[in-house]
Amino acid sequence: MFSSSMDSARDTSGVAGTVLIPMRFVWPYGGRSVYLSGSFTRWSELLQMSPVEGCPTVFQVIHSLAPGYHQYKFYVDGEWRHDEHQPYISGEIGIVNTVLLATDPNFVPVLNPDIASGSNMDVDNEGFRRVVRLTDGTLSEVLPRISDVDVQTSRQRISAFLSMRTAYELLPESGKIGSHGSNLTEEELETHTISAWKEGKSYLNRQNNGPGAVFPRRFIHAGPYDNLKDIAVKILQNEVSTVPVIHSSSEDGSFPQLLHLASLSGILKCICRYFRHCSSSLPILQLPICAIPVGTWLPKIGESNRRPLAMLRPSASVTSALNLLVQAQVSSIPIVDDNDSLLDIYCRSDITALAKDRAYTHINLDEMTVQQALQLGQDSYNPYELRSQRCQMCLRSDSLHKVMERLANPGVRRLIIVEAGSKRVEGVVSLSDIFKFFLG
Secondary structure (H helix, E strand, O other), rough: OEOOOOOEEEEOOOOOEEEEEEEEEEOOOOOOOOOEEHHHHHOOOEEEEEEEEEEEEEEEEEEEEEEEEEEEEEEOOOOEEEOOOOOEEEEEEEEEEEEEEOOOOOOOOOOOOOOOOOOOEEOOOOEEEEEEEEOOOOEEEOOOOOOOOHHHHHHHHHHHHOOOHHHHHOOOOOOOOOOOOOEEEEOHHHHOOOHHHHHHHHHHHHHOOOOOOOOOOOOOEEOOOOOOHHHHHHHHHHHHOEEEEEOOOOOOOOOOOEEEEEEEEHHHHHHHHHHHOOOOOOOHHEEEEHHHHOHHHHHHOOOOOOOOOEEOOOEHHHHHHHHHHHHHOOEEEEEEEOOOEEEEEEEHHHHHHHHHHHHHOOOOOOOEEEHHHHHHHHHHHHHHHHOOOOOOOOOOOOOOOHHHHEEEEEEEEOOEEEOOOOEEEEEEEHHHHHHHHOOO
């Protein structure tokens, strides 16, 4: 696989006095494009390997290494591989080959006791997912592939699970005994006004009293024994935050009682709780969200078919923010600085802050900035909650299951996908995105 040259070189770019040994790495199993990566490149660079003259199935590259213990693997035609004829171990990044260079007599290696001889050629893409830099300087994101069959299988299992569970399971234990109040967010209150409840009651009475005039607005509700799939679809189709779960103990359906407000987050919590203990039946949950067609992302260079990701600067006017909410058909928009790093979000519930003390009567929406509007409504929020609750974030490398568990928390309706460190916005994934992905 490799050979070392006895003509060592001094490292002129690293620590003075470090001896580098040119090593020849070989991949003799063919392929169209073959790269090498390892601990000596910090797993952040792919070294291109070239076919040997006269042997098109044998690829090689020479790279200088310091004495010590190194790990490496090959990236062959888009898949991570290791050489079955060389020592290997199973580590944090999957199965890797190993090499020990001990030309320095003072060097005492610390070896992993799990080193063994390979017994088969293993494809190890699940355990190794990174952004790597090619030798030409370009970045290439190495992601596990998800097939249409895997997506369809995942959807079928989620659909089957939700079809077998009812709204009754969403009720807290105390709620299963009697009727209790519920804590609602402002966005949930927007969709269930007093007038809507009055209209709903009139609609139910009209059903009991026979046909009458056409009801102008249908009252969206569910029963305690409706399955969770139907309720989730009802929430998505009607674009509401919650669906009241009502029940009447009388035969004619009169005097209905509110048992619960079913929401996508509550249904998602049921999914997470169930598949947490049998995740092997749904392996898609372990994939990073960037490898799954879910959420809204910033388009990559050359892409023009993606739905644009709406963002705002703090200096944008409230009028432009309101127009963008309508045009993008979203409930919130990230607020970013000049480097597109996340500062805050502007959402539909912030509009209600303008109604406090009739503030909208003495402000000009064209002149007021988003930053000023948020400051105006900040009294409604605890400063800590402004950050921890409003600006929930995740990374593109986070697993789908981790994202789902975050979204299942009360009050969290979306996660802003940011770049680690810089907090540069890369996308948004919402509750409805998750359910649209699973339910189609």
